[in-house]
Amino acid sequence: MGSLFPFRSDVDADAGSPRLVGIDEDAADEVFDALGSRTARRILTAIYDDPRPASALADAVDTSLQNARYHLDNLSDAGLVTVADTWYSERGTEMKVYAPANDAVVVFAGDDGTKTGAFDVLKRFLGGVVGVALGALVVQALLAPESLLPAMGTSGGSSGSGASGTPTASGGSGGFSTMDVRRTTTTTATTTSASGGGHGPLALLAEPGVAFFLGGICVLLVVATLWYVRTRRRG
Known part of the structure; x- marks a missing residue:
């Protein structure tokens, strides 16, 4: 034991x-x-x-x-x-x-009114960040679901691949189906167009989920600032 x-x-x-x-x-x-x-x-x-x-x-x-x-x-x-x-x-x-x-x-630094307003802004902003993050995952899943799935192996061999390792349209039990071929082609095309053939920050920014998240954060910052300024003026 x-x-x-x-x-x-x-x-x-x-x-x-x-x-x-x-x-x-x-x-x-x-x-x-x-x-x-x-x-x-x-x-x-x-x-x-x-x-x-x-x-x-x-x-x-x-x-x-x-x-x-x-x-x-x-x-x-x-x-x-x-x-x-x-x-x-x-x-x-x-x-x-x-x-x-x-x-x-x-x-x-500030009076009690400043503390209350700042606390409300902080809570609203953090709650909004969570909402934006969840929305980004949904957008990524809808527009680029292949990025959330493990990479599909395409090595050559006896599993229905051609000599160059490209999946065939064979419907046999050991090969890829036509749907698999289309899915692989779509994944390759999406990756190539998003990253321009390379990898790095620019390729990451091209992901729809990342773009949605960054845009949402910018909107939250603007809304939180305007809301806080308006609250201070009323106070």
Whole structure:
């Protein structure tokens, strides 16, 4: 019977809603103190990228385990990180897994009205980003479904391919069907026209889902700005 260790479960980093900290609040002092070190800021960034224990965070930012734990304690006291799970090492030692305490943390300067308006804008914007991302997936699935599927192998051999490895229109059990040929041809044509025969950022921007997402983000930024300005004028 194999050992139960190491044990690492999937981390359910259920971060809370966005947090706004007024620059004149007591909490701001704790946040600034905790983030005063560049190492602490790198640790917090690594936690947002992927929740993990102190030892893994120390490796990620190239510091000692003792130093990583010191900064994690400060970040935890400031309410920036929280313990989301517990893993066990090969020796069965408990390891706390750190995750973000909030989806986002924003420090602002202004009165209570500014805080309320900024918080509403932040919540609306983050909710809109999620909606745009889901819409981008739908657009990509409808307009370019082949990009969401594993690449189809077309190597030569005995599976109904010609000498050059091109699928034939044979309807036999070992070959591609006519539909497969059309699908492969369509995929090749779409890829060629989108990327111009190459790969890179321009080819990625040609994807309909990516274009939809970037356009949606731009619209959200404009709407959020106009809504916030109008709210401030009414206040």
